[in-house]
Amino acid sequence: MQEIHIDNSNAVKEIYLDNAATTPMAPEVLAEMTDKMANVYGNASTLYGLGRQAHTIMENSRQVIADSINAASDEEIIFTSGGSEGDNTAITQTAVARQSLGKHIITTAIEHEAVLRPLHALEEQGFEVTYLPVDEHGRISLDDFKVALRDDTILVTIMMGNNEVGSRMPIHEIGEILKDHQAWFHTDAVQTYGLLDIDVQRDHIDMLSTSAHKINGPKMIGFLYKREGINFPSLIKGGDQEEKRRAGTENVPAIAGFAKAAELLTPEAKAEKRARFHGFKEQVVKGLTANGVDFEINGSLEGENLDHVLNIWIKGISTYVMQTNLDLAGIAVSGGSACTAGSIEPSHVLTAMFGEKSPRIAESIRLSFGQQTTSAEIEAFVKNVTAIVKRLKKNHSEVK
Amino acid sequence: MQDNSQTRVVVGMSGGVDSSVVALRLKQQGYDVIGVFMKNWDDTDENGVCTATEDYKDVAKVASEIGIPYYSVNFEKEYWDRVFTYFLDEYKKGRTPNPDVICNKEIKFKAFLDYALELGADYIATGHYAQLTRDEDGNAHLMRAVDQNKDQTYFLSQLSKEQLDRVMFPIGDLVKPQVREIAKNAGLATADKKDSMGICFIGEKGHFKDFLNTYLPAKPGKMMTVDGEVKGDHAGLMYYTIGQRRGLGIGGDGEDNEPWFVIGKDLTKNILYVGKGYHNPHLYATHLSASDIHWVNTIDRGSDFHCTAKFRYRQKDTGVTVHLSEDGQQVTVEFDDPARAITPGQAVVFYNGDECLGSAIIDAAYNKDRELQLI
Numbered sequence: 220m221q222e223i224h225i226d227n228s229n230a231v232k233e234i235y236l237d238n239a240a241t242t243p244m245a246p247e248v249l250a251e252m253t254d255k256m257a258n259v260y261g262n263a264s265t266l267y268g269l270g271r272q273a274h275t276i277m278e279n280s281r282q283v284i285a286d287s288i289n290a291a292s293d294e295e296i297i298f299t300s301g302g303s304e305g306d307n308t309a310i311t312q313t314a315v316a317r318q319s320l321g322k323h324i325i326t327t328a329i330e331h332e333a334v335l336r337p338l339h340a341l342e343e344q345g346f347e348v349t350y351l352p353v354d355e356h357g358r359i360s361l362d363d364f365k366v367a368l369r370d371d372t373i374l375v376t377i378m379m380g381n382n383e384v385g386s387r388m389p390i391h392e393i394g395e396i397l398k399d400h401q402a403w404f405h406t407d408a409v410q411t412y413g414l415l416d417i418d419v420q421r422d423h424i425d426m427l428s429t430s431a432h433k434i435n436g437p438k439m440i441g442f443l444y445k446r447e448g449i450n451f452p453s454l455i456k457g458g459d460q461e462e463k464r465r466a467g468t469e470n471v472p473a474i475a476g477f478a479k480a481a482e483l484l485t486p487e488a489k490a491e492k493r494a495r496f497h498g499f500k501e502q503v504v505k506g507l508t509a510n511g512v513d514f515e516i517n518g519s520l521e522g523e524n525l526d527h528v529l530n531i532w533i534k535g536i537s538t539y540v541m542q543t544n545l546d547l548a549g550i551a552v553s554g555g556s557a558c559t560a561g562s563i564e565p566s567h568v569l570t571a572m573f574g575e576k577s578p579r580i581a582e583s584i585r586l587s588f589g590q591q592t593t594s595a596e597i598e599a600f601v602k603n604v605t606a607i608v609k610r611l612k613k614n615h616s617e618v619k
Numbered sequence: 620m621q622d623n624s625q626t627r628v629v630v631g632m633s634g635g636v637d638s639s640v641v642a643l644r645l646k647q648q649g650y651d652v653i654g655v656f657m658k659n660w661d662d663t664d665e666n667g668v669c670t671a672t673e674d675y676k677d678v679a680k681v682a683s684e685i686g687i688p689y690y691s692v693n694f695e696k697e698y699w700d701r702v703f704t705y706f707l708d709e710y711k712k713g714r715t716p717n718p719d720v721i722c723n724k725e726i727k728f729k730a731f732l733d734y735a736l737e738l739g740a741d742y743i744a745t746g747h748y749a750q751l752t753r754d755e756d757g758n759a760h761l762m763r764a765v766d767q768n769k770d771q772t773y774f775l776s777q778l779s780k781e782q783l784d785r786v787m788f789p790i791g792d793l794v795k796p797q798v799r800e801i802a803k804n805a806g807l808a809t810a811d812k813k814d815s816m817g818i819c820f821i822g823e824k825g826h827f828k829d830f831l832n833t834y835l836p837a838k839p840g841k842m843m844t845v846d847g848e849v850k851g852d853h854a855g856l857m858y859y860t861i862g863q864r865r866g867l868g869i870g871g872d873g874e875d876n877e878p879w880f881v882i883g884k885d886l887t888k889n890i891l892y893v894g895k896g897y898h899n900p901h902l903y904a905t906h907l908s909a910s911d912i913h914w915v916n917t918i919d920r921g922s923d924f925h926c927t928a929k930f931r932y933r934q935k936d937t938g939v940t941v942h943l944s945e946d947g948q949q950v951t952v953e954f955d956d957p958a959r960a961i962t963p964g965q966a967v968v969f970y971n972g973d974e975c976l977g978s979a980i981i982d983a984a985y986n987k988d989r990e991l992q993l994i
Contacts, residue, residue: 539692540734540737540738543690543738544737544738544739546688546690547653547688547738547739610739611737614736614737
C-alpha cells in the first residue's frame with residue numbers, strides 16, 4: 220500500500236450545520252478510498268487478475284452493506300449513483316413492470332423531489348398517485364393510508380424520515396399492512412440510513428434507497444435494496460453490470476468507501492449519535508429561549524423524529540435574510556432550495572404542514588447536525604442568531 | 620491607506636461590466652464587500668431560458684474572481700407592485716412613463732437598500748454613472764458623471780438625501796473605456812460583455828408593441844390633423860409618443876413632401892393627432908407643468924430660480940426658469956427657448972452646472988396660453 224498524505228488545510232473553516240444536505244468524508248473513508256484509487260484500478264467486470272481484485276473488494280463491500288440493513292442476501296443490493304437514482308429506479312421501473320396489475324401509487328405530500336418528480340411524470344403517463352397529507356408535526360395517519368390502499372395499488376413509496384423537518388413515518392406498520400398486498404413497498408432512507416437501525420426483513424420493506432454522502436461517505440454512490448423476487452428492467456441501459464440491474468462500470472473506490480462509512484456506523488455508534496444530536500436540539504431550544512428569541516419548532520421535539528434535523532421558525536425574519544446573515548458570520552444552515560436566480564421555492568413540506576399562507580414558509584431555517592458538530596458550535600449558532608435577530612429588530616424599529 | 624475593513628458595502632451586481640468593476644474597486648480599497656444580484660422580473664421564455672439566470676452566473680464568476688461572497692435577492696413582487704403597475708397606469712392615461720426613474724426610487728435604492736441594511740451594510744454601491752459629494756453641512760450633492768455620454772443622474776434624480784446618505788457610485792469618476800480597461804486588466808469574466816439596454820422587463824429584443832399589448836388591450840382609432848382631416852388609423856394611443864415619426868404609416872404628400880409626426884392625443888375621443896414637419900409648431904412648447912417634485916437635498920433655492928433642465932434622457936440641457944407653487948406641490952418650468960416634443964410622463968430633471976438638483980414628472984406642455992397635445 221502506498222503512503223498517502225492528505226492535506227485539508229485549505230478547507231473553508233465554517234460552522235457547518237447542513238449535514239442533511241451532505242457530510243464531510245470520515246478520515247477512515249478518505250484513507251480507504253485513496254488507497255483503492257491508487258492501487259485498484261481494474262474493471263470489476265473483467266476476468267483477469269486486476270478485475271478479480273476489484274471484483275472481490277466490491278463483493279465484500281456489498282456484503283457489508285447487506286448486513287447493515289439485515290438484507291437476506293447480498294444479491295439484493297444494487298449499487299447506484301445515489302439517492303435520486305435509487306428513488307427513480309424504484310418508482311419508474313416498478314410502474315413499467317407492474318402496470319398490468321394496476322396504475323395506482325401511494326406516497327406522501329412531503330417526499331423528496333427525487334420521489335415526487337418521477338411520480339409527476341408517471342401521472343402524465345396515466346398513473347394515479349395518492350399523496351397522503353401530513354399533520355403539523357409532518358406525520359401521516361395510518362387510517363388515511365388504509366383508506367387510500369386499493370386492490371390496484373402497485374407501489375407504496377413513503378420516506379423513512381423527512382429531510383426538512385425530521386418527522387419519521389410509520390414504516391413498520393405500513394410494512395405489516397402491505398406484506399399480504401400486491402403493492403411493493405419502497406422507502407427513501409437517505410436521511411435515516413446511518414442514524415437508525417434498519418431491518419428490511421422486520422419491516423417488510425421491498426425496496427429501499429440510500430446515499431453514501433449523507434453518512435460521511437463519498438458523493439455519487441448509493442445503493443438500492445431490492446428484495447429477492449422483485450424484478451424490473453434496469454433504468455440505465457447498457458452493460459450487464461450489477462446482474463443486469465444497473466449498467467455502467469462500477470466505481471469500486473467509492474463502493475469501498477461507502478462500505479467503510481457503513482461499517483463505522485455500528486448500532487452503538489448510531490445510538491451515541493442520536494443521543495448527542497438530540498442534546499444539540501435541546502441546546503438550541505434552550506439557548507434561543509433563554510436569549511428571548513421569538514421562535515417555534517416546525518415539527519416536534521417529542522415523539523418519533525430524526526435527531527439530526529431541526530427546523531425552526533424565527534418569527535418575523537425572512538429565511539433568506541437569516542441564512543445570508545449566518546453565512547456572512549461563517550455558519551452554514553439550509554433555507555430551502557434556490558432554483559433560479561434570487562427565487563427560493565416555497566418548501567412543499569412546510570406548505571403541506573401549515574398551509575401556503577403560513578408565515579413559517581418564508582421565515583424558517585433548517586439545521587442538521589453531523590459527526591463533527593460540537594456543542595461549542597451550537598453555542599456559536601445560538602449567539603449569532605440572537606445577535607442577528609436583535610440587530611434586525613432594532614433596524615425595523617428605527618425605520619418606524 | 621484608510622482602513623475600510625470595518626465598512627460593509629453591498630454592491631448591486633447585475634452581471635455587467637460596470638457593477639463588476641464597482642465590486643473590484645471597493646475590494647481593492649479594502650472594504651468588506653458583498654455582491655448581491657437583484658431579480659426584478661421573470662423573463663423566462665418558452666424554452667425555460669431566463670436572462671437573469673445567465674446574468675447571475677456572471678455575477679458568480681466575477682465575485683469568485685474578486686473573492687467576495689455573493690447572493691441573490693428577489694424583488695419581483697415589489698417591482699410589479701411599485702414600478703410595473705405605475706408603468707401600466709401611466710400608459711392607460713396616454714402618457715409615456717419612465718420606469719427606470721421609479722425603479723431606482725422604489726427598488727434599487729429602497730427595497731434593495733433595506734435588504735442591504737438587513738445584511739449589516741453601511742452602504743450600497745451601484746454601477747451607475749454619477750458622482751456624490753457632501754458639503755460641510757452634510758448635504759449630499761448628486762453630480763454628473765465624468766463620462767458625459769454615460770451620465771445617469773437623469774434616472775437618479777428622484778432619490779432622497781436619506782437614500783443618498785447610504786450610497787456609493789464608485790465608477791462615476793471613470794469613462795466607460797477606462798471601466799472596460801480595468802475589468803480587462805483584472806481578467807474579469809464580464810470585461811467584454813455587451814452593455815444591457817433599456818428597461819429590464821422589455822429585454823433586449825424590444826418587441827415593445829407586443830409586450831405592451833399583452834398587458835393593455837389596444838384600442839385602434841382615427842389618426843387626424845388638428846383641423847379634423849382623417850389621415851388613417853392608429854393601432855392604439857399607448858403605442859405612440861409625442862414627436863414620434865416612425866410607424867405612422869403615412870408618407871409625405873403634396874408638393875412639400877414633409878414627413879408626419881405625432882403631435883397630440885385625445886384620450887376621450889381616442890384620436891391620435893398628427894402634423895407635418897419636424898418643426899411643426901404644435902410640437903413646440905414655451906413652458907410645462909409638472910408634479911411629483913423631488914429635490915435631492917433640502918437646500919432652499921427660493922420659489923423662482925433659473926437653472927438648466929433635461930426633458931428626457933440623453934438630451935442637451937435647456938435654460939429654464941422654475942416657478943414653484945406655494946404649497947411646493949406643483950412646478951411651472953419656463954423655457955429660455957421653445958422646446959420640442961415635451962412628453963407627459965417623462966421626468967423634467969433640473970441641473971445647476973454639474974449638480975443634479977432634482978426632478979418632477981411632466982403633466983402638460985403649453986405654448987403661451989394654449990395647452991399642447993390635448994392629452
